[in-house]
Amino acid sequence: MTMATMSATTVLYCADPLNGRRTDPHFAEEARALRAQGATVALVDHDALLAGDADGAVARVPAGAGGVRYRGWMVPAARYAELDEALRRRGAVLLVSPDAYRRAHEFPGWYETFAALTPAGVWLPTVPGEVPDDRRLAALAAALPPGAAVVKDYVKSRKHEWHEACHIPDLADPVTLRRVVSRFVELQGEFLAGGLVLRAFEDFVVPEGAAAEVRVWWRDGEPRLFTAHPDSPVPEAAVIPARDLEPVRAAVRALGCPFVTTDLALRTDGAWRVVEVGDGQVSDVHREVDPALFTALLTDDQPTAVV
Numbered sequence: 059m060t061m062a063t064m065s066a067t068t069v070l071y072c073a074d075p076l077n078g079r080r081t082d083p084h085f086a087e088e089a090r091a092l093r094a095q096g097a098t099v100a101l102v103d104h105d106a107l108l109a110g111d112a113d114g115a116v117a118r119v120p121a122g123a124g125g126v127r128y129r130g131w132m133v134p135a136a137r138y139a140e141l142d143e144a145l146r147r148r149g150a151v152l153l154v155s156p157d158a159y160r161r162a163h164e165f166p167g168w169y170e171t172f173a174a175l176t177p178a179g180v181w182l183p184t185v186p187g188e189v190p191d192d193r194r195l196a197a198l199a200a201a202l203p204p205g206a207a208v209v210k211d212y213v214k215s216r217k218h219e220w221h222e223a224c225h226i227p228d229l230a231d232p233v234t235l236r237r238v239v240s241r242f243v244e245l246q247g248e249f250l251a252g253g254l255v256l257r258a259f260e261d262f263v264v265p266e267g268a269a270a271e272v273r274v275w276w277r278d279g280e281p282r283l284f285t286a287h288p289d290s291p292v293p294e295a296a297v298i299p300a301r302d303l304e305p306v307r308a309a310v311r312a313l314g315c316p317f318v319t320t321d322l323a324l325r326t327d328g329a330w331r332v333v334e335v336g337d338g339q340v341s342d343v344h345r346e347v348d349p350a351l352f353t354a355l356l357t358d359d360q361p362t363a364v365v
Contacts, residue, residue, distance in 0.1 A: 067092075067357045068123045068150070070116075072130035073101040078118070085130060091349035097357050098123075102141070104131050112137070112144035122149035127317075127356055132213065132340045134251060135160040154339060158315040162337040164212040165255050171313045175305055176332040177260045178202055181212065183253035189240045190254065192232060198256055199229040206259035209242050212252030216245055225259070260331060262323040268296035274303075275338055275355055276318045279311040282355055286344045287321055293346035298322060302330040317355070 071089050074080040081089040081101065089099045100119045107115035119126070126145065133141065139156035152159075161167035169179055180201040182190060190198070199207070207226045208215060216223040223242040226235055243250060264270045269286030272295045276282065281303065284295045309332075310318055317338035322330050343352050 067097040068100055068120075068126045069097055069356050070100050070102045070119060070126050070128045070130070072104040073118070075105060078103060082130065087349040088129065088343075088353055091353045092356060094350070095353060095357055097353075100126070102128070102130070104133075107133060107137055107141055110137075110140070112140040113147070115141065116144045116148060116150075119145065119148055119150060124150060125153045126150050127153050128339045129356065130340065132163075135163060138163075154315070154317055154337065159337050159339070161313060162315040162318050162335060163340065164252055165210070166212060166252070168313055168335040172306075172309045172332050172335060175309060176335075177258045179255055179257040181253055181255045184243075184250070186246065186248045186250040187243065189236070189243050192236065195235055195239060196232060198254070199235060202229060202256055202258050204230060207256050208259055209239050210255045210257065211242075211246060211250050212255060214246075214251065216242055219245065226256075229256075261326045262331070262333075263326050265296040265324055268292060268294045269344075271321045271323045271333060272296050272298060273341070273344070274298070274306070274320045274322060275341075275352075276307075276310045276320065277338075277355055278316055279307065281307065283347075283352065285347050288342040288344045290344065293344060296324070298330055306330075306332060 069092055071085050072082040074082050078101065081099065092099055100123065102119065103115040128141065135156065138159050142152045142156050145151060165179065166181055169176070180198055182194065182198050184190065205228065207229050208224050209226060223238060223245050226238050229235060239254065262270065269290035269292045271287035271290065273285045273287050274281050275285070284298070286293050286295045306320055306322070310320065315337070319336045319338050319341040320332050321334040323333050325331050338355070
C-alpha cells in the first residue's frame, strides 16, 4: 500500500489549547469519525506553531508517520512551511506541499487561474497595521472596473462588519475608500495576511430553499462533496448544473492543488461565480454535515455526495 491509502492515513488535528492530549473541541467529532474509519489521528499544538516553535508543535506526532494531512485552524503559509520542515525531521511529510497550500490558501496564488470565473481583484502587499497612502489606494482602486468593491486580505474578509470594514460603495470616493480600508486594517490587527485585496462587487441571489453559497470540496481535481457554506443558517446546498461546474473543474485542475474548496454563488444574471478558493485542510464545514461523510475526503476515494 502507498502512504496515501486508507490504512496509512494519518491526519494531524489541532490539540485542545486547554488539554494538549485532546483534539480541539471544534474538530473532535471529525477526529472520532476518522478513527472509526481506521485512520490515525495525531495532534499538533497550533499556538506553538503560530509562535514559531514548529518542533514543539509536532512533538506529539509519532516518528516515522510517513504521509500526513493537516486538518485544523488556518496557518500562515510561512508557518505551514515550517510545519512541513519540522515533520520531515520526524520522518513525516505533508501530502499537501507548502507550495500547494499557499496557492490555494492565498488570493494571489489562485486568482489568475480563476480570473474568468470570479469577481475582478487586485492586491497590494502590506504588513499588519499599514494603510497605504491615498496615492497607492487610488492606483489600486483604478485597476478595477468603476463602482462598488469589497476589501479583504490575502485570506479573509470582515464581511460581518460589512458597512464598517468590508463594502466600499464607490471606488471613486477616496474618503470612503480610506475609511473602510483603514478600519479593515485596524480590525485585522496582527492577523492581516499578506496584504490588501480589493475585489469588484457583484450582486448575487439566494436560491430558493438553499444556502447563498455552495462550498465544493475537490480532491485531486474532482468534486467530491457539495455543502452549504459554513456561515449559512440553511443546511441545504443548491444544485450547480454540470455545465456551470465544468469550467470550475478545469480551473481547479490547472491550479494543481490536491485538496481545494471553492465557494460558488449565483449572480443575478444566472451565472455561477467562484467567490473564494481555499485549501481544504483549513476550510470549515457546515455544522449539519455528517462528520463521517466529510472525513472520507481525508482518507480513501468515495462517491460524490450532496449535503
